[in-house]
Amino acid sequence: MMEMSVKIGKLLLENPIMPASGTFSEELAELIDFNRLGALVPKSITKNKRKGNPTPRVCEITSGMINSIGIQSKGLSYYKEHTVPFYSQFRPPLIASVSADSIEEFAEVCEELALMDAVSGLELNISCPNLKNNGLAFGMDEEATYRLVQIVRQVTDKTIIPKLSPNVTSIETIALAAEEGGADALNVANTFVGMAIDIHTRKPKIANKIGGVSGPAIKPLIVRLIHQVYQATSLPIIGCGGIMNGADAIEFFLAGASAVQVGTATFVQPTAMLSIIEEIADYMKLYHINDLKELTGKIQYT
Numbered sequence: 364m365m366e367m368s369v370k371i372g373k374l375l376l377e378n379p380i381m382p383a384s385g386t387f388s389e390e391l392a393e394l395i396d397f398n399r400l401g402a403l404v405p406k407s408i409t410k411n412k413r414k415g416n417p418t419p420r421v422c423e424i425t426s427g428m429i430n431s432i433g434i435q436s437k438g439l440s441y442y443k444e445h446t447v448p449f450y451s452q453f454r455p456p457l458i459a460s461v462s463a464d465s466i467e468e469f470a471e472v473c474e475e476l477a478l479m480d481a482v483s484g485l486e487l488n489i490s491c492p493n494l495k496n497n498g499l500a501f502g503m504d505e506e507a508t509y510r511l512v513q514i515v516r517q518v519t520d521k522t523i524i525p526k527l528s529p530n531v532t533s534i535e536t537i538a539l540a541a542e543e544g545g546a547d548a549l550n551v552a553n554t555f556v557g558m559a560i561d562i563h564t565r566k567p568k569i570a571n572k573i574g575g576v577s578g579p580a581i582k583p584l585i586v587r588l589i590h591q592v593y594q595a596t597s598l599p600i601i602g603c604g605g606i607m608n609g610a611d612a613i614e615f616f617l618a619g620a621s622a623v624q625v626g627t628a629t630f631v632q633p634t635a636m637l638s639i640i641e642e643i644a645d646y647m648k649l650y651h652i653n654d655l656k657e658l659t660g661k662i663q664y665t
Contacts, residue, residue, distance in 0.1 A: 365647050366654040367640075369401070369621045371599050372522030372547025374456050374484050376401035376622060379655060380612070380640050383603050383626030384460035384486060384526075385432065389449055394633045397453040399640065401622060405446055407460040407488045409436040410472050422559055422568035427578025427605070428627060429557050431571035434462045434488075439472055447481050456483035458524065466507070470514045477519035484521055487511065490528030490553035502528040502553075505540045512544030524601065526550035527592070529581075534588050535595035548599045550624070551589050555581055578627040581605045586618045593619025593660050607635070609642020616658040 367378040381402040388406070397403060415435030422429050436442075442459075450457045459476050463469040469487065476482045489502035489511060501507045502525065512525055525541040527534060529552040538549055554575025559568040567573075582605025589602050602620030606612050607628045615623050628635035643655070652658065 365644060365652070366656075367644065367647075369599075369655060371402075371601065371622055372484065372524065374402065374458075374522050376456065377454075378640055379616075379620075379622035379643075380636050381455075381458070381601075381622065381624050382629065382636065383624035384488065385430075386626035386629050389446075391629075391633060395637055397450075398455065399637055400455050402456050402458050402484075403450050403453060404458045404460055404486060404624065405450065407434055407436070407462040407486075408439060408442045408446070408472065408476075409434055409462050409464075410439050410468055412436060412438040412441075417570040419569050420571070420574075424557075424559050424576070424578075424580070426580035427576055428630075429559055429569060429574040429576050430554070431569050431574030433571065436462075439475060443475070443479065447476075447479055451481035457481055458484040458486050458522075460486040460488050460526070462488040466501070466511045466514055469511055470518050473515045473523075474518035477521050482521070484547075485515070485519065485523050486550060487515065487523065487525045488553075490526050490530075500528055502526070502537060503531050505536050508537050509540040509544040512541050512546050516545030522547045524548045524550050526603075527552045527588075529553065529584065529588055529604075530556050535591050538592045538596050538598075542596045542598050546598060548601060548621075549592060549596065550601045550603055551592050551620070552585060552604060554604070555584065577604065579605050579607055582607075582611060582614075586614055589615055589618040589620050590662070606639070607631070609639045609646060612639055612643055613646055613658065616655070617660070617662045619660040619662075621656070621659050 416433030585604035
């Protein structure tokens with residue numbers, strides 16, 4: 364019998380597939396069986412309500428898309444009263460993705476969520492390129508990353524997963540800072556900062572001018588980042604960025620990921636995550652792999 368379960372911090376997932384925050388919603392329950400996923404990751408939550416960025420927020424590019432949603436949120440109270448109860452009816456662990464404007468606010472929101480038994484883990488969205496300062500974020504600074512994770516660690520013993528930014532000079536340095544701060548796992552990585560211009564109107568294709576690039580175009584870049592982080596830290600890695608099929612996920616595993624998140628593929632095909640799970644199982648059968656963990660970091664150089 365094949366073993367597809369993976370351990371991410373204190374969480375045991377039945378399989379390594381989960382949605383990327385911001386690409387998953389309650390409405391998808393009408394199209395796919397949430398219980399077949401490894402974990403559930405709804406859109407990032409903020410303490411207070413946020414309208415998000417002006418429209419247009421999304422545009423298609425070659426082999427991907429650019430988005431600048433701006434962390435639109437109904438606020439923490441709504442999340443606790445409606446979102447958490449909805450996802451708690453399903454079997455996979457709920458990982459709450461948290462975004463905030465300050466380190467103290469991160470800790471405050473995480474402390475409240477950690478009091479809820481239905482919340483199994485906390486993903487710290489420290490890397491969203493839309494947050495402030497023309498694309499700068501907490502996850503672009505080693506010291507800020509360390510302090511943020513350390514303070515959140517002080518308010519909860521639940522699994523903490525910082526979502527790293529790819530828009531840095533040395534992702535290994537940031538990863539080590541998160542590990543030293545007390546992280547249980549790492550998400551590698553958020554979107555790359557990018558821009559697209561309409562050549563007919565000569566205007567940016569999204570109102571915020573810059574946004575996050577996702578989709579197949581960034582997959583080779585994420586594979587490289589996973590490989591680097593795997594070499595630098597001992598923490599389990601959740602790979603995120605450009606996975607469209609099972610082969611992409613397996614490439615992430617070989618680079619060092621223990622689990623993966625799927626985002627853009629769900630926009631293309633809402634049942635993509637379920638297909639990816641099946642394709643991974645087919646690969647394991649083909650190569651007589653009994654345990655998925657046998658693939659993690661098993662890239663061959665010669």
